[in-house]
Amino acid sequence: MAREYPVKKGIKISTEYIAEKARELAGNVSINGESVICSIPGIRKISMRTDGKNLFVETENEEKPENPMLAVSLFNKLIEEITGFSAKERKKKMSKL
Numbered sequence: 001m002a003r004e005y006p007v008k009k010g011i012k013i014s015t016e017y018i019a020e021k022a023r024e025l026a027g028n029v030s031i032n033g034e035s036v037i038c039s040i041p042g043i044r045k046i047s048m049r050t051d052g053k054n055l056f057v058e059t060e061n062e063e064k065p066e067n068p069m070l071a072v073s074l075f076n077k078l079i080e081e082i083t084g085f086s087a088k089e090r091k092k093k094m095s096k097l
Helices: 015-025 068-083 087-095
Strands: 003-006 029-032 035-040 043-050 054-061
Touching: 003 068, 003 087, 015 029, 015 035, 015 043, 015 068, 035 068, 043 068, 054 068, 068 087
Parallel strands: none
Antiparallel strands: 003 054, 029 035, 035 043, 043 054
16 A cells, blocks of 8 residues: 655656655666656665655565664655655644644
8 A cells, every 4th residue: 555645836746756866865766667666775665656746655664674763764865855845744744634
């Protein structure tokens, strides 16, 4: 099941934009149709796509990551780079729903 993240106004989100931002943090990025797939330490697979307004993310975690705090930190930074919202801002937005 994909998680949905809102994207800040003014950010023109596209598959190419997602891939560009993912390359900055993850390095190993591939595009499969309309999905961008990458991985970071602690998360085996991150699959991201967009509908033009929101970011949809599916993850597959490693069973026993060496440094789980690093995985969470890198994932939050990746989502922030793409959406423009920090983890704190995303939490605040979600609590209003």
